[in-house]
Amino acid sequence: MEKAHGSGYGIYIAVWGGLLILTGATVGVSYIDLGIFNVVVALLIASAKASLVALFFMHLKYENKLVWTFALVPIFFLVLIIGGTLSDTLFR
Amino acid sequence: MSAGHPEHGDPRVAFEAAKLGLWTFLATEVLLFGALFTAYTVFRLKYPALFHAEHLKLNRVLGAVNTVVLITSSLMVVLGVDAIKRGKARLFEACFGATILLAAVFLCVKYVEYTAKFHHGIYPRTNLFFSIYFMLTGLHGIHVLLGMGVLSYVILLSRRGRLSAGYYTPAEMSGLYWHFVDLVWIYLFPLFYLIG
Numbered sequence: 001m002e003k004a005h006g007s008g009y010g011i012y013i014a015v016w017g018g019l020l021i022l023t024g025a026t027v028g029v030s031y032i033d034l035g036i037f038n039v040v041v042a043l044l045i046a047s048a049k050a051s052l053v054a055l056f057f058m059h060l061k062y063e064n065k066l067v068w069t070f071a072l073v074p075i076f077f078l079v080l081i082i083g084g085t086l087s088d089t090l091f092r
Numbered sequence: 093m094s095a096g097h098p099e100h101g102d103p104r105v106a107f108e109a110a111k112l113g114l115w116t117f118l119a120t121e122v123l124l125f126g127a128l129f130t131a132y133t134v135f136r137l138k139y140p141a142l143f144h145a146e147h148l149k150l151n152r153v154l155g156a157v158n159t160v161v162l163i164t165s166s167l168m169v170v171l172g173v174d175a176i177k178r179g180k181a182r183l184f185e186a187c188f189g190a191t192i193l194l195a196a197v198f199l200c201v202k203y204v205e206y207t208a209k210f211h212h213g214i215y216p217r218t219n220l221f222f223s224i225y226f227m228l229t230g231l232h233g234i235h236v237l238l239g240m241g242v243l244s245y246v247i248l249l250s251r252r253g254r255l256s257a258g259y260y261t262p263a264e265m266s267g268l269y270w271h272f273v274d275l276v277w278i279y280l281f282p283l284f285y286l287i288g
């Protein structure tokens with residue numbers, strides 16, 4: 001069980017480095033005017049960082065389907081809440 | 093995990109159950125923050141000019157510094173959990189202690205930011221942008237504060253010799269919660285400081 005969890009802090013430090021690089025990238029891009037793509041790039045980078053944290057720091061990469069379900073269902077509801085609300089407020 | 097406490101049933105089953113419980117709690121947290129993120133999205137689409145003008149008043153550098161601080165605190169948590177899995181209690185306590193220290197740095201930076209805003213006459217009631225900004229970052233700040241309390245308690249457990257390579261559930265669970273707090277900030281930072 002220990003081995004299956006991919007122990008060893010080399011991978012954690014690599015993920016930390018990746019998160020720092022992505023933070024630098026998103027701050028750098030924010031100084032360039034890309035119009036609507038500023039929002040797209042910022043959200044893509046944030047989601048890449050969130051995935052790194054969830055997969056490696058929260059060990060989701062090594063978890064079974066049940067834990068994945070518990071992690072993804074709230075995201076589904078969040079999309080439902082934001083999408084449902086916007087389908088009202090955008091078309092009033 | 094090694095066998096250890098047969099009187100408490102299979103420790104691996106207990107560990108898996110605790111994990112599902114913690115993820116269920118995180119689901120409620122996603123929806124708690126989600127309601128406010130929904131408010132952000134609705135008003136941002138409705139008043140793009142206001143959001144653009146107001147977001148320039150936030151200090152991008154301080155926001156970036158706090159992002160690095162929280163990411164590093166998450167690294168300390170994951171190194172701490174790795175240490176206790178190998179039975180290194182003192183190293184675990186040092187790592188979680190570093191996390192608490194970094195959390196304090198985060199809150200100090202937040203304090204500097206808030207007082208600068210108040211000094212310029214910017215309050216939660218000033219406009220919609222700052223209402224949502226103070227509400228979301230304030231709720232997140234409360235989570236950081238609570239996290240500091242939880243991590244301190246887990247360090248105390250370790251000091252009393254209650255954690256080991258065979259039983260580290262409190263360390264793993266408090267760590268999952270801390271990473272979630274980090275995750276929320278990963279979205280808050282670009283949404284408020286970077287895009288407008």
